[in-house]
Amino acid sequence: MINRRHFFKSSALAALPMALPLLPNLAGAMPAANVPPMGKTVKFFGDGEMFEPGDYIQLLQEIHAANPITKDRYGSGGAVEALEKKFATITGKQKAVYMASGTMANQLAIAALSGEKSKVFVQDTSHVFRDEADAAQSIFNKRLVPLAPGQAYFTAAQLQEAIESLPEQEVFSTGIGAVSIENPVRRSQGQMMPIGEIEKVSSYCKSKGIKLHLDGARIYSASAWSGVPIAKYAAHFDTVYISLYKYLGASAGAILCGDKALIDGMQHLMKVHGGSMYGNWTNAAMALHRLDGVEQRMKEAKLRGEEVFVGLNKIDGIKVHLLKEGTNIYVLELSKNIDGKKLQASLNTKHNIRIGMPDKTNKVHLSVNETLLYHPASNVINSFKQSI
Ligand SMILES: Cc1ncc(COP(=O)(O)O)c(C=O)c1O
Numbered sequence: 020m021i022n023r024r025h026f027f028k029s030s031a032l033a034a035l036p037m038a039l040p041l042l043p044n045l046a047g048a049m050p051a052a053n054v055p056p057m058g059k060t061v062k063f064f065g066d067g068e069m070f071e072p073g074d075y076i077q078l079l080q081e082i083h084a085a086n087p088i089t090k091d092r093y094g095s096g097g098a099v100e101a102l103e104k105k106f107a108t109i110t111g112k113q114k115a116v117y118m119a120s121g122t123m124a125n126q127l128a129i130a131a132l133s134g135e136k137s138k139v140f141v142q143d144t145s146h147v148f149r150d151e152a153d154a155a156q157s158i159f160n161k162r163l164v165p166l167a168p169g170q171a172y173f174t175a176a177q178l179q180e181a182i183e184s185l186p187e188q189e190v191f192s193t194g195i196g197a198v199s200i201e202n203p204v205r206r207s208q209g210q211m212m213p214i215g216e217i218e219k220v221s222s223y224c225k226s227k228g229i230k231l232h233l234d235g236a237r238i239y240s241a242s243a244w245s246g247v248p249i250a251k252y253a254a255h256f257d258t259v260y261i262s263l264y265k266y267l268g269a270s271a272g273a274i275l276c277g278d279k280a281l282i283d284g285m286q287h288l289m290k291v292h293g294g295s296m297y298g299n300w301t302n303a304a305m306a307l308h309r310l311d312g313v314e315q316r317m318k319e320a321k322l323r324g325e326e327v328f329v330g331l332n333k334i335d336g337i338k339v340h341l342l343k344e345g346t347n348i349y350v351l352e353l354s355k356n357i358d359g360k361k362l363q364a365s366l367n368t369k370h371n372i373r374i375g376m377p378d379k380t381n382k383v384h385l386s387v388n389e390t391l392l393y394h395p396a397s398n399v400i401n402s403f404k405q406s407i
Pocket residue numbers: 119120121122123125146147201205234236237262272273
């Protein structure tokens with residue numbers, strides 16, 4: 020709504036308020052203006068559409084009008100229960116539980132999987148190790164052991180070496196509680212761990228009786244870019260967390276999937292840690308709605324991105340490339356004679372396309388997400404050409 024309003028204000032159509040029902044036709048017929056359909060914004064950052072409040076409320080109302088939303092009470096019943104059932108099916112796990120945040124899902128899963136054992140192996144670059152305020156150490160009495168510094172992931176061989184060298188390196192054995200894998204990895208620009216390596220880690224862990232957790236906040240991005248189905252990833256892990264706000268449109272929230280016994284214990288842990296919230300249906304209803312077709316939209320966004328980048332790579336002074344083992348984050352390199360700041364401002368103000376500010380070396384990351392589906396590829400390519 021907000022974008023549309025902005026579009027009306029800034030276009031000749033502002034003079035024609037009574038002609039609103041004709042808007043799509045009029046907009047389509049406008050000659051060389053390169054005005055995006057419905058004024059929706061392409062955002063080359065983030066993993067999906069993140070709604071502004073007005074749009075969020077409007078979409079919830081549409082969802083409610085089509086099929087009344089039922090509320091939960093402390094996560095029990097209503098849209099929350101429906102969402103949990105859907106995710107249990109998607110991941111092939113016995114049960115799923117809605118949680119207030121991904122941080123809580125990671126921490127409670129790791130704590131429950133490892134029980135009294137204190138060591139938990141993680142990627143050095145992982146959210147669990149770097150971005151969860153040392154919760155594992157300070158609240159859950161875990162000692163996180165970081166592997167593969169600076170790398171997106173550790174290999175099965177590195178994990179095995181780290182575990183098998185422990186008796187030489189430490190006198191008192193405290194037991195290995197769990198291994199946690201983030202995939203794809205936020206701090207490594209969305210690079211992913213190949214499924215072959217996950218399979219090796221998982222079979223090693225099984226052979227040693229070590230539990231495995233997946234921080235799959237963005238597992239849908241991994242799946243769209245690798246072609247590996249969500250259930251195939253999930254099958255290798257005891258617990259799987261998936262974010263509800265990165266590409267499912269909710270304003271917050273997480274889902275944790277696993278065995279019934281483990282998931283049944285979560286309501287108590289959530290309450291103890293202050294994360295049991297009275298009403299959660301606004302997030303659950305949105306995620307439930309946006310879950311329908313999300314895999315298809317992400318696949319289409321990937322293809323649209325590829326089409327756009329082929330076009331951009333034909334422009335003098337522009338290079339776009341995918342990172343090795345990358346997902347939806349690409350690197351845009353501009354030659355020195357292109358003013359990155361001006362390009363960014365022109366795309367924003369004249370073409371309704373947002374990119375980050377290029378750095379000192381004139382490079383910026385472009386994240387592909389479903390907002391790219393709002394404009395035809397030719398439109399995005401022309402917008403870059405005109406802005407340069
Ligand atoms: C990989 C990863 N794991 C976990 C989280 C935590 O999610 P939340 O913000 O819901 O606590 C994030 C959030 O950015 C993340 O990127």
